[in-house]
Amino acid sequence: MSWTRRHLLTVEELSLAEIDQIHAAARAFKRTLSRSVKKVPALRGKTIVNLFLEPSTRTRMAFDMAAKRLSADVISLDGTSSSTTKGETLRDTAENIQALQADMIVIRHAAAGSPLYLSRILDIPVINAGDGAHEHPTQGLLDTFTMIEHLGSLKGRKVVILGDILFSRVARSNIHALTKMGAAVTLVGPSTLVPAWFTAMGVSVSHDLKSALADAEVVMLLRIQHERQAAGLFPSLGEYTSMFGLNKARASWLNPKAIIMHPGPINRGVEIDSELADGDRSVILQQVTNGIAVRMAVLYLCAGGQPELVTPVE
């Protein structure tokens, strides 16, 4: 099957076969990462613009790294250095980037739906690097990639996503990827941050940590932001930790082989105890490394590369 998609806007719009294709290409690219010469010439001569209109370190560096591994030229713009602070519209900024002959644009934006909006305006591929509370598709793809590395097929696997789900694009992209792959997903957190409306997306919602963690094979923690507490969504970080923070005792409820994930940045001692974040069940740093491979796959495929061409790398 060939790859026909030009943009990567959401996981929701991907078919299971497309997710598999991205994962297969990522597996091939991952092998190149451990070579002494890490570059492959796949996107030589192409220019990728990272338009990050919201702060990011990990995602931005991973996209940067991925593009460079593919031999693309990369230009990164952030919210403060771009003209948006002078009142330029997103359309104008994007059209200028296209007029500067960029071959692809990677966008991070606080407003949900803005990558879709850009994809309607531009002729070049648009890659969503996180849009508001909507989706963060490469994160969902790299998280499921990491789970597969540890568990094999995700069909029937019990996955818990724990934390601020309401405002999390990471949660939404994972929900779409995991449900397409047949995993049994339970969302856990305070009722104010995990509304029952999520069940319409094919997942369970629970506010009881113990029963939710029982025998789970994956627990994915999401960052708890101080702003949510300021907005009155829960009483205090201390109460959150006491009710929903993952510590050693609670981790013992998990399946003995369970992995612990976190998209970062971590609040040590809030949503997760430090020793668990650093422990042997934690795959947090593997997620980061896999983030390069998955983003290489996405950039490669959306730039017009075909899945079979990376197979020889395997």
Added chain:
Amino acid sequence: MPSLWIKNARVIDPAAKRDAVGDIFVRDGKFAATLSAVEKKRAKKIDARGLVACPGLVDIHVHFREPGQTHKESIGTGSRAAAAGGFTTVVMMPNTSPVADNSGTIQLMKDVVARDAVIRVYPTGCITVGMKGQALAPIGSLKRAGVVAITDDGDCVQSNDLMRRAVEYAKMFDLPVMDHCQDYSMTQGAVMNEGVMSTRLGLHGWPNAAEDLIVARNVILSEYTGAHIHLQHISSKFSVDVIRRAKQRGARITAEATPHHIALTDDLLAGYDTNFKMNPPLRTESDRVALIDGLRDGTLDIIATDHAPHTDYEKDKEFDFAPNGILGLETALSVTLAVLVRRNKFKLPFVIDLMTRRPAKLMNLPGGTLAVGAEADICLFDPAEKWLYNAKAGFSKSSNSPWSGQTLTGRVKTTIVGGRIVFNAGKIVV
């Protein structure tokens, strides 16, 4: 002014319970029982076979953006859009720039209306100074200057005490108070209905509870003070129920529904199209159905459009950043006929009533009647004609309509204001 003889129309006059094929006569700008043989010979004759002739439509909720935002719309262009939609009377909201919280601004609006408007256009004034919700505007002076109601539309008065004093005070002048029902503490940053769709789209939700709270507040204040409060663009099922029970107790509450809230739901936001962004937001199918039921049993009194023009470049933004509001005047009749008459089997005269006699009566305005002696405001439309609506080719200065590019059924052919033809065969003719 020549006399008019409209022949062989299906004449619908809700006030007179008239629905029959017949003729309408107009002499000196007013309806006449008949014309003399000589007058008939000289009259301008309109062959209205196959058309409905009804009172000119009345919309008590439009934004004409003048003064101050005439890049979006003006009283001139807004009134042309209204005429093209069959409207002969509209009531403008006061959220202009500056806002209409003083008699000078009202006088300016009236001067522009006299100069530029092609239909009857009435101003409203603000409830509070600067529409800031802190101190009462000079409501008596506004009334004297000619406002037909007061409202802080779009900036709902949050203080219950101030709202109580406003309605109590306005009652002295028999001035309706129109309220956009929204509790802002519950809708900070909200851009669409809160629920399954907002959860999926990652957009900040506007819970219907924030409307229901203020609807209930207004019911309580109306019953406590005896003042008339008109609830604008009701969008929630729960609110319909609150209003229904208030009316059963005899409360002086009236309420409107918009064509978009009875036609569309929040599922349509899946593509983040800002032409589906308005306030209050599109809600769910059960809310939509409840609004239609509310119109059917009289809980909701009228249709009003909330015609809210914004330029392309203002709407062409990230969903979060685009302004609220859509055009309504040029599509209102077609959309309302589709939803209420064709899909929900409302009788046509009843729907005409929702858009003519009732809104006029609600705001104590002339119009909404074909009675002999009344000003001859008439809408002639073909209920079966299909037409392609292209908002860019419309009469509004803006084109922010979710119906642009769609084929609609039911087309306004001629609009007559005070016996003068202002819109005919797709053109403004004054």
